[in-house]
Each structure stands twice: as C-alpha cells, then as structure tokens.
Amino acid sequence: MSETEAPFTFRPLPERTFSFLEKTDTRELLTKWSMNGRLMAQVFFYDQYFQPYQKDDFVLAFFQDPNVVSHLKVLSSSGQWTALGSKVEKVDVKEVPCTQLSMSLFDCLYAENIVRESGYISKCLDEYVGDFIISDELRKVLLVEDSDKFGIFSPSDREQFIFLLFKHLCLGGAVCQFEDVVNPYLDTTKSMYKELLSVQKDPETKQINIISSIFKVLAYDENGMCYPSTQPHEQTFAYLIVDPLKRHVTVLYHSFGGGIF
Template structure:
C-alpha cells in the first residue's frame, strides 16, 4: 500500500515528530556486538535513531503516520542514511511525496522459533552450522545449511519455517544479521546470530503485562518502510536490496518511534 502526499491532510490529527538525540542503543555501542557487526560487514552501515511524537496513534493509521513522519522537517533534517559509493552519512533532506509501509508481525517473546534449526540438523547439537556445497543467490554465497533455509525456496528444509514465520520481525532481524553486508565473514556457530538477534529485538521493542491475565505482551508496532521523492525511491536508498532496509518501531505508550536502518555495502568504519 502506498500513501500519497495528500493523505496526511485527510487524517483527524496531524502527527508531529521531534528527534531524541540522547537516546543510545547498546547494540551500537557494545564492543563485542560491534566486533561481530564489523565481521558481518554491517558496522558503520547500520544505525538506530529515536523520535517522539505528540498525538495518539493506532496501527490502522500507519500510512498517514509514516507519511507524516517522512514529511516532518524535524525528521528530514535528522534522519540519517548512507549515500554514494563511498558510503557517506547524510540527512534525508528531501521532499517525500509518497511512502510504502508494511506492517510487520511481532508476536514472539522467546527465541524458541529457532529451535527447529537444531531439530532439523541444520545446526548440530554442538552449535556448529552444517556446511554444504557453495551455491550463489544474487549477492549471497550459500555455503551452509542455515543460509540454504533462509534463501533457497526449493531447498529440502525451506518449509520448516512457514510463510507467517518468515514475516515475523524476529525472523527478519535474524535473517538480516545472518546475511550481513557485502563482505560478510560468516559464523561457524549459531550462537552469535541468536545472541545479537535477541539483544537487538529486546532493546527495540516495548512490552506490557496484562493485568487480567498477567501475560507479557509486545505493545510496539513495527513497519517496514520506503519513501519516494519526485525522482523515485529515496529511502532507505535509491537502490533496492534485500539487505537495505528501514523499520519503524512505534511505542504507543511512550509515543516514541525508533528507526532501525541498514544499507547494504562493503565499507567498514
């Protein structure tokens, strides 16, 4: 679904946004995590930023909300993206005309989704990832069973994850980390991927206990987003790639928006 420029004017309230420059993210600052992101060719090409908004938001307003986000001067002057072959960080700074926003399911409260990797012998009991003969899929070398189950739809075990599993934010985050950047050095064991996925997932999402059931529920809404100016696609990059992505994670209680951004490439900073 693509929202046009005049969609925001049709809403009952105009969303406004303000950057939160002092909000830090441990996965960008923790030394061990940064070392792994560097190994995976993502460090310096992945970032997170926080903004607050002033109006009440419900998920059915996503197109109006996301369009207002990308058209707000406080966002266009602060939202970072990588540009050019040299990979320079710059602010968006363009007049967004339309957006695409897809709601991403976000229901998992544990990492048990990935237990089936060991159950299916994709990962050994020791944690080592089973190897396979090299295959090539677009920009990715498939040299083990993990990347096979992530990328090759005709592989024997692709169906161990259902279409709905593969749409979940937890799965997408895990897949992004496993595939990495243009000069990614893959792990031999599964734990680093699971550990970093878990830490980022927990840090980005907000949860709340239901007073009636005492159950913990995720209250954040997640949207995968793209923005277009008069020239075409401008964010997260003018060049589309599976590993170039931007997610908006909306906390309706704090009225915060976190942007998780990555641009595929080979530069390490």
C-alpha cells in the same frame, strides 16, 4: 497530505542510544558481518495518539516532518552519513507481525540438523543467490526456496520481526565473514529484539504482550525511491518501531555495502 495538514509532528531524541550499537562485543560482530557503520538506530518522539490503522498517514507525516527531513540519517553511495533531505511524496508501508516472546522459533534449526547440538552450522556445497554465497545449511534455509528444508519455517514464521532480524544478521553486508556457529547470530538477534521492542504485562492475565507496532517502509520523492536507498536490495532496509506508550518511533536502518569502521 501536506506538511501543514499532517496530524503528527516529530522531534528527534539524540540522547537515546542503543547498546547493540555501542557494546564492544556486538560492534566486533557487526564489523565481521560488514554491518558496523552501516547499521543505524534513531529515536523520534511524536505528539499525538497513534493507532496502527493510521499507519500510512503516520509514516507519510513522519517523512514529511521538517525535523525528520533534517535529522533522519541515510548512507550515501559514497559511504557518508547525511540527512534525508528529500521531499517525500509517497510511502509504502508494510506492517510486520511481532508476537514472539522467546527464541523458540529457531529450535527447528537444531531439530532438522541445520545446526548441530554444539551450535556448529552444517556446511553444504557452494551456490549463489543474488549477491549471497551459500556455503552452509543455515543460509540455504533462509534463501533457497526450493531447498529440502525451506518449509521448516512457515510463511507466517518468516514474516515475524524476530525472523527478519535474524535473517538480516545472518546475511550481513557485502564483505560479510560468516560464522561457523549459530550462537552469535541468535544472541545478537535476542539482544536487539529486546532493546527495540516494548512490552506490557496484562493486569488480568499477567501475560507479557509486545505493544510495539513494526512497519517496514519505503519512501519516494519526485525522482523515485529515496529511502532507505535509491537502489533496492534485500539487505538495505528501514523499519519504524512505534511505542504507543512512550510515543517513540525507533528507526532501524541498514544500507548494504562494504564495511565502514
């Protein structure tokens, strides 16, 4: 689909800011985790009604829109923020389930003694998985598939957006200083999750429902993958979070690497 045929058009909303990127206490944690200055959230407005089944066309239109090409920020290999600039030809779009309305998904960490009642994370012998050193039971249950307690989170639990956010924060960047207690990870996950998502009360059942759609995205130009990076990494990610009422697309982006302050 060419830009002229794209059914959706987008414009940036630079005035929309996020407290998890601006509050001093959160920034200090992100700095400790080697994510500050490498994590970005931007909001764009779109013009037409969107349904989740249109996700592929919607995301391709997003990356091909001139306003997105010139305003969507990416981190260069030299650590500089630049505009996307690429002519995107193809996208991969994966819908991410997002139904959790509380932090109860993580109660099993306490029940299985991965996290003690005090919040202290149980330690283990060091081992390596890719770029990550595992020295506690929390990172082991997140990363080591053949570990004893990997199954305390079901495959569907692990697909949930709140789980992915938590995992990203726990793993951090290239020079991450890990926490000894779990609370900073849980508290930051909760504050980010609440700020990124939109909810609505059902007028009949009075139940609160999440109305945002979440998509994990990759974009490709003629040379291959160009977004979120040319180099794939578990901790280099981009999610598009679509609010169908406000017609907002929030981009949550992170590029794995050393700290930028």
